[in-house]
Amino acid sequence: xxxxxxxxxxxxxxxxxxxxxxxxxxxxxxxxxxxxxxxxxxxxxxxxxxxxxxxxxxxxxxxxxxxxxxxxxxxxxxxxxxxxxxxxxxxxxxxxxxxxxxxxxxxxxxxxxxxxxxxxxxxxxxxxxxxxxxxxxxxxxxxxxxxxxxxxxxxxxxxxxxxxxxxxxxxxxxxxxxxxxxxxxxxxxxxxxxxxxxxxxxxxxxxxxxxxxxxxxxxxxxxxxxxxxxxxxxxxxxxxxxxxxxxxxxxxxxxxxxxxxxxxxxxxxxxxxxxxxxxxxxxxxxxxxxxxxxxxxxxxxxxxxxxx
Amino acid sequence: xxxxxxxxxxxxxxxxxxxxxxxxxxxxxxxxxxxxxxxxxxxxxxxxxxxxxxxxxxxxxxxxxxxxxxxxxxxxxxxxxxxxxxxxxxxxxxxxxxxxxxxxxxxxxxxxxxxxxxxxxxxxxxxxxxxxxxxxxxxxxxxxxxxxxxxxxxxxxxxxxxxxxxxxxxxxxxxxxxxxxxxxxxxxxxxxxxxxxxxxxxxxxxxxxxxxxxxxxxxxxxxxxxxxxxxxxxxxxxxxxxxxxxxxxxxxxxxxxxxxxxxxxxxxxxxxxxxxxxxxxxxxxxxxxxxxxxxxxxxxxxxxxxxxxxxxxxxxxxxxxxxxxxxxxxxxxxxxxxxxxxxxxxxxxxxxxxxxxx
Ligand SMILES: Nc1ncnc2c1ncn2[C@@H]1O[C@H](COP(=O)(O)OP(=O)(O)OP(=O)(O)O)[C@@H](O)[C@H]1O
Ligand SMILES: [Mg+2]
Numbered sequence: 188x189x190x191x192x193x194x195x196x197x198x199x200x201x202x203x204x205x206x207x208x209x210x211x212x213x214x215x216x217x218x219x220x221x222x223x224x225x226x227x228x229x230x231x232x233x234x235x236x237x238x239x240x241x242x243x244x245x246x247x248x249x250x251x252x253x254x255x256x257x258x259x260x261x262x263x264x265x266x267x268x269x270x271x272x273x274x275x276x277x278x279x280x281x282x283x284x285x286x287x288x289x290x291x292x293x294x295x296x297x298x299x300x301x302x303x304x305x306x307x308x309x310x311x312x313x314x315x316x317x318x319x320x321x322x323x324x325x326x327x328x329x330x331x332x333x334x335x336x337x338x339x340x341x342x343x344x345x346x347x348x349x350x351x352x353x354x355x356x357x358x359x360x361x362x363x364x365x366x367x368x369x370x371x372x373x374x375x376x377x378x379x380x381x382x383x384x385x386x387x388x389x390x391x392x393x394x395x396x397x398x399x400x401x402x403x404x405x406x407x408x409x410x411x412x413x414x415x416x417x418x419x420x421x422x423x424x425x426x427x428x429x430x431x432x433x434x435x436x437x438x439x440x441x442x443x444x445x446x447x448x449x450x451x452x453x454x455x456x457x458x459x460x461x462x463x464x465x466x467x468x469x470x471x472x473x474x475x476x477x478x479x480x481x482x483x484x485x486x487x488x489x490x491x492x493x494x495x
Numbered sequence: 496x497x498x499x500x501x502x503x504x505x506x507x508x509x510x511x512x513x514x515x516x517x518x519x520x521x522x523x524x525x526x527x528x529x530x531x532x533x534x535x536x537x538x539x540x541x542x543x544x545x546x547x548x549x550x551x552x553x554x555x556x557x558x559x560x561x562x563x564x565x566x567x568x569x570x571x572x573x574x575x576x577x578x579x580x581x582x583x584x585x586x587x588x589x590x591x592x593x594x595x596x597x598x599x600x601x602x603x604x605x606x607x608x609x610x611x612x613x614x615x616x617x618x619x620x621x622x623x624x625x626x627x628x629x630x631x632x633x634x635x636x637x638x639x640x641x642x643x644x645x646x647x648x649x650x651x652x653x654x655x656x657x658x659x660x661x662x663x664x665x666x667x668x669x670x671x672x673x674x675x676x677x678x679x680x681x682x683x684x685x686x687x688x689x690x691x692x693x694x695x696x697x698x699x700x701x702x703x704x705x706x707x708x709x710x711x712x713x714x715x716x717x718x719x720x721x722x723x724x725x726x727x728x729x730x731x732x733x734x735x736x737x738x739x740x741x742x743x744x745x746x747x748x749x750x751x752x753x754x755x756x757x758x759x760x761x762x763x764x765x766x767x768x769x770x771x772x773x774x775x776x777x778x779x780x781x782x783x784x785x786x787x788x789x790x791x792x793x794x795x796x797x798x799x800x801x802x803x804x805x806x807x808x809x810x811x812x813x814x815x816x817x818x819x820x821x822x823x824x825x826x827x828x829x830x831x832x833x834x835x836x837x838x839x840x841x842x843x844x845x846x847x848x849x850x851x852x853x
Contacts, residue, residue: 242694262697265696272692
C-alpha cells in the first residue's frame with residue numbers, strides 16, 4: 188500500500204425498513220486528501236457519514252476508519268474524528284464560547300481555555316463570544332459548528348454540507364483553510380451540493396440512490412463519463428432547448444445565460460441529433476463537459492437504470 | 496391523527512383509565528380497614544363485641560397484639576389502621592353495671608380514612624351488646640350508652656387534612672416534575688439535533704445520563720426543601736421524625752422518578768410524546784397512591800397496582816417520618832420497593848438508551 192488510507196470501507200449498507208439508504212458502498216480516502224461527497228437529496232450521504240463515525244450501525248460492511256474497525260472501534264474513531272452535522276446541532280441557549288468550551292470538555296482537550304480562546308479568535312468572533320448561538324445568522328452558525336468540530340484537532344473531518352448558506356467570501360476562506368489543513372495531513376470527507384466546491388476537491392465520490400456511481404479525481408470523473416457537450420448560442424434558445432430535448436441522443440440541454448449546453452453520452456448520435464439545428468442563426472462549439480453536466484448525466488442515467 | 500397513534504391512544508386511554516379509577520377504584524368510604532386487637536379481657540362479651548365490630552364491615556381484624564408496644568409498632572408501620580383495646584375489667588364492669596370503656600387507637604394521619612369507621616363504632620356500641628343485656632342486666636338497656644368509647648386519634652388528633660396532604664404533596668410534586676423534566680430533557684436533545692452531536696463525541700451513555708440527572712437531583716432537593724418549609728411555616732405540619740432520614744430516603748425516590756423519565760425519553764419520539772407518556776404515568780400515581788383517596792378504600796386489584804408505584808411507598812414513608820416519627824426500621828419496609836423500582840427502571844432506561852441514532 189503506497190498510500191496511507193484514512194478511510195477504507197467495503198460494502199457499507201444501511202437499511203431503514205424497506206428503504207436501502209446506503210447500498211454496498213466501497214470508499215477509500217487517502218490521508219491528507221480532500222474527498223468531495225456528492226449526490227442528490229436523499230441519496231444517502233448523511234447516512235454514510237453517520238456510519239463512518241459510529242452514529243449508525245451499518246447493516247453490512249466492514250473496513251477501517253483511521254485504522255480502527257468501523258464496526259467495533261467507534262469509541263476510538265469518535266475521539267479522532269470531527270463530525271459536522273448537516274443541521275446546526277449545538278446548544279442554541281449557550282453562548283458561542285460556552286458551546287466551544289462544552290465540546291472541548293467532551294473531548295477532554297488539554298488547555299481547554301486556550302483552545303477555546305484560539306478557536307474564537309480564528310472564527311473572528313472574539314467580541315461576540317458571549318452571544319447566544321441561537322441568535323447567530325445561518326452562515327455564522329455553520330462557521331461556529333465548523334470551528335467546534337475542529338477544536339480537538341481531529342485527524343479526519345466529516346463535514347456534512349459545511350458551507351450551506353455561507354457567503355462566497357467566507358466560503359473561499361473556508362476552502363483555503365481546508366487545503367492548508369489537508370497539507371498538514373488532515374483528511375476530509377465533505378458532502379456538498381456546490382459544483383465549484385466539488386472542483387476544489389482532490390477526489391470526488393458520487394452517490395445516487397445509495398449506490399456509489401463514480402469515484403476519482405475531477406478529470407477522471409469527467410473522463411469516465413465520456414460525455415460530449417456542445418455549447419450553442421443564438422436566438423430563442425428556450426425553444427431550441429425544448430426541441431433538442433425531444434431528440435434521441437440529447438441527454439441534457441441546459442441554459443447557461445446566453446448559451447445552451449447540449450450534451451449526450453454518445454458522440455455520434457448527439458451530432459446527428461443536433462445536425463438539423465446547425466444553421467446560420469446558431470453558433471455551435473464543441474466544449475469540454477463540465478462537472479455539473481457529468482453529474483446530471485450520471486444521475487439521470489442511473490435513474491433510468493433503476494426504473495424499469 | 497392517524498400518524499400519531501400515541502395522541503390517539505391518549506385520547507381513548509385517559510378517559511378509560513379515569514373511568515376505571517373513579518368508577519371502580521376510588522371509594523371515599525373505605526371499609527375492611529385492618530385492625531388489631533389488644534384483648535385483655537377473657538369474657539364472652541369482649542368477643543361478642545369484636546364480632547359485632549367486624550360485622551360492621553368497617554373493620555377487619557388481622558392480628559392480635561399482646562402488648563401496648565406491639566400495638567404502637569403495628570400502627571406506626573401502617574400495618575393496621577386501628578388497635579382496639581378491650582381492657583381487663585371489661586366484662587366485670589359491664590356485669591356490674593358500671594360503664595365499661597373501650598379504647599380505640601386510630602392511625603389518623605388520613606382523617607378521611609378513619610372518620611366513617613369511627614363514626615360507625617359510636618353507633619355500634621350503643622347496640623352491639625343489646626343481646627347480652629338480658630336477664631339481670633336487662634335494666635341497663637336503654638338507660639345508658641352501655642359502652643364508653645374512647646378514641647385516640649394518633650398522629651393527627653385534630654384531624655387536620657393538611658397534615659396528610661401537604662407531606663404527600665412532596666411526593667406528588669417530585670413525581671410529576673422529575674419524570675417530566677428528564678423525559679423532556681433527553682427527547683429535546685434528540686429533537687433539536689444536539690443528540691447527534693453529543694453522540695458523535697467520545698462520551699459514554701452513562702456519563703451523558705449522569706450529567707443530565709445530577710442537576711435534576713438538585714432541583715428535586717430544592718422542591719423537597721420548599722415543600723418542607725411550606726409545611727412547617729405555612730401549614731404547621733408537625734415534624735416528629737428525623738428530617739435527615741427523610742432527605743436520604745428522598746434521594747432514592749428522586750432517582751426512581753428520574754429513571755422513569757429516562758425510560759420515557761428512550762421510548763418517546765419527541766417532546767410531546769414524552770409529555771403525554773409522563774401524564775400517562777402520573778395519572779395512576781395520583782389516584783392509586785393514597786394521595787387523594789384513602790389507599791385502603793380501594794379494591795384489591797387497585798391496591799396491588801398502587802403497591803407497584805413508588806409514590807405509594809414514598810407517601811407512607813414521608814407521612815410516617817413527619818407525623819408518626821418513624822425511624823429507619825419502619826421506613827426500610829417501604830424503602831426497598833422504591834429502591835427495587837428505581838433499579839428496575841434505571842436498568843431498562845440505560846439499556847434502551849441508544850448510543851447510536853438508529
Ligand atoms: N432515521 C431514518 N429513518 C428512516 N429513513 C431515513 C432515516 N435517515 C435517513 N433516511 C432515508 O435515507 C435516505 C438517505 O438519506 P440521507 O439523509 O442520507 O440523504 P442525503 O444524501 O444526506 O440527502 P441531503 O442531500 O438531502 O442531505 C433518504 O431517503 C431518507 O429519507
Ligand atoms: Mg444529508
